[in-house]
Amino acid sequence: MSIRAILAPLLLAWLPLASCAPPGGPAPISGEVPEARGWRAETVVTGLEHPWSIAWLPDGTALITERPGRLRLVRDGRLDPVPIAGVPEVLVYGQGGLLDVAPHPRFAENQQVYLTFAQGTKDANRTALARGRLREGRLEDLQIIFRNADTKNDGQHFGSRLLWLPDGSLLMSIGDGGNPPIAHAGANIRNQAQHPSTHFGKVVRLSEDGQPLPDNPFLDQPGARPEIWTLGHRNIQGLTRDPRTGRVWATEHGARGGDELNLLVGGGNYGWPVVTYSMEYWGPKITDETSRPGMIDPRLVWVPSKAPSGLAFYSAERLPGWQGDLFSGALKFGQIRRIDLDGERVAGEEKLTIGARVRDVRQGPDGFLYVLTDEPNGRLLRIVPD
Template sequence: MALLSPDPAGLPVEPVMLTTVAKGLEHPWGMAWLPDGTLLITERPGRLRILRSGRLDPAPVPGVAPVAADVKADQLFASSQGGLLDIAPHPRFSENGWVYVSYAHGSRDANGTRVARARFDGRALRDWEVIFRVNRSKSGGQHFGSRLVWLPDGTLLVSIGDGGNPPVSLDGDWIRLQAQNPASHLGKVVRLNDDGSIPPDNPLVGKKGADPAVWSLGHRNIQGLAYDPVHQRVWATEHGSRGGDELNLIRAGANHGWPVVSHSREYSSGQPVAGSTSAPGFIDPRRVWMATIAPSGLAVYQGDRVPQWQGNLFVGGLVAQGLRRLQLDGQGAVIGESVLPIGARVRDVRQGPDGELYVLTDEPRGRLLRVRPAERPAAAS
């Protein structure tokens, strides 16, 4: 049974100290550090930015033109949720120079999520190569996903949204039902080799009527995905519909229920999306936020700068305009939750190589912020 999050008004608030590391980013979406400490940041309009030695390069990285051209062709980024999305260097970047990005491709009437890789030489991208295309086109500009996470075996997880809310349809029914179609990439997490080929041990390989790239199914729109190397598990946060945002522990082959089971309600009527919140054969979420936080970005803190945060999950909130800090027990059950106010829409949260926690704010002039616990005044003697 899923645990429902307490009313946000009743949660403890942890004051934080925010330091602006960079500003002037246009709707930043994802970030990733290279081995030399360089930080790459995506901007939804189709630009890739570099932060070196604490300073933001004024010019975008050349070589992202294919993304910019695809997105700007119908301005998906300007009026909806598409654009240049997540970024993840190859685990052996120092050897091969590959950087992977996810992005929205296509027109207003036919579009979908893609993953490409290119070699980054410190100045520009080259050898652009699309390694994955969602196998069902959709209309509109909703629910692309799409986070990228490397597993220790060198395979790549990619979260794909369900395609959108009613009245968006496909095959004569609401498109969100594609999340339960094992032949469709929509509403899934897919697992790929680094060249885009399919790992032979994916859970649906060889199963009739299933796409072999599918790793888990029954998702609405995952925009937070993180691997916990200590406990060797994958966490995801996904948007609900009018409440019902979820924290999920993702397993290979698992069905997480959307839209057959859910705590969400319809935007139009306020009625429940599903007839049940739990049912046999579906995996319950570990946490459900009935008051919408709109989760985007997820980090497992393993740094040493803030010992009390060790092993905690940090969930970014767009509507909540802050972070949720979740404390877990050894089995991954949530045993504590608190609010870290940021005061802006949080699009991504990551732990840096320096052991600090960083967030990107989703604003026309977005910021990269370092987040630390506020210093408490010394007790009077």
């Protein structure tokens, strides 16, 4: 085999992905990509039951949610054996349970911690947001400050990532409610992603008290939920922000094919389910449209689906050459995708094979990347230079 034949697949993987876009739409399509070099994963903590999210407090202590309904502490690289008391009662069903965690930006002053979770029963459940004060191993003054206005009758598509913005507002993703035959208002529930009268398939923007902001883009639209910031989403489970430019990036699950990387802009419609590359799980395309005027195209589409999870924007210096890149977890393939950005454009992509379902990826306060594996005996890993 010639040298050219050996190198061609690697070179193609790093060509501008837009050149691989099909004629049916402008989004670049990602397929197989090369393995990233110069890194290794080291285990920090084991013994986590299906961990979902990690966040750090100002003193370096990490908070980790476990989907069965526990909030854990990791201090100095050790898992506290006693879970934090006072968490809200959660519905552990299907994809639901205790989900994201986000300390208040002024945690040092107010000790407030925010949690998203599935609430209700198997026949009537929703995504909710709670807030409490973390004191001496317990959440005190717990309040449910926001919840999806409507319920659904299955355990799919709760969302739900949280992201604080510099103006003190909080973004929260809410899934579209699930796949057919799950219904709402006499139609497939996923259609509600296009209807501003519901929270399904939306990103909402809230005050620290869970209220809509006075400059939210749909506030004055008759019949619209005032909390809505963006719409037309299926199930966002990755949400991060570039601290330098302020760009907000999100990854969301497609159905069969059609996972998306999106650049979120307030007021934007991201198309689901009328515009998508996804296919029904039983076979046909969901729609022939992959782009439409007035709807925002994804910056990258994964076909086949990688089942995107946590998303991190890397801005530190511990991992040379990775500054300014996105890192997206993949539940399906047990890997992380490093997404090389050129401004708002995806310039290339590599994979970091972890060998287990990746549920969350975050940049830690020490400048390394941290990874949660979604397993019965889940792990917290640290990505360091090799």
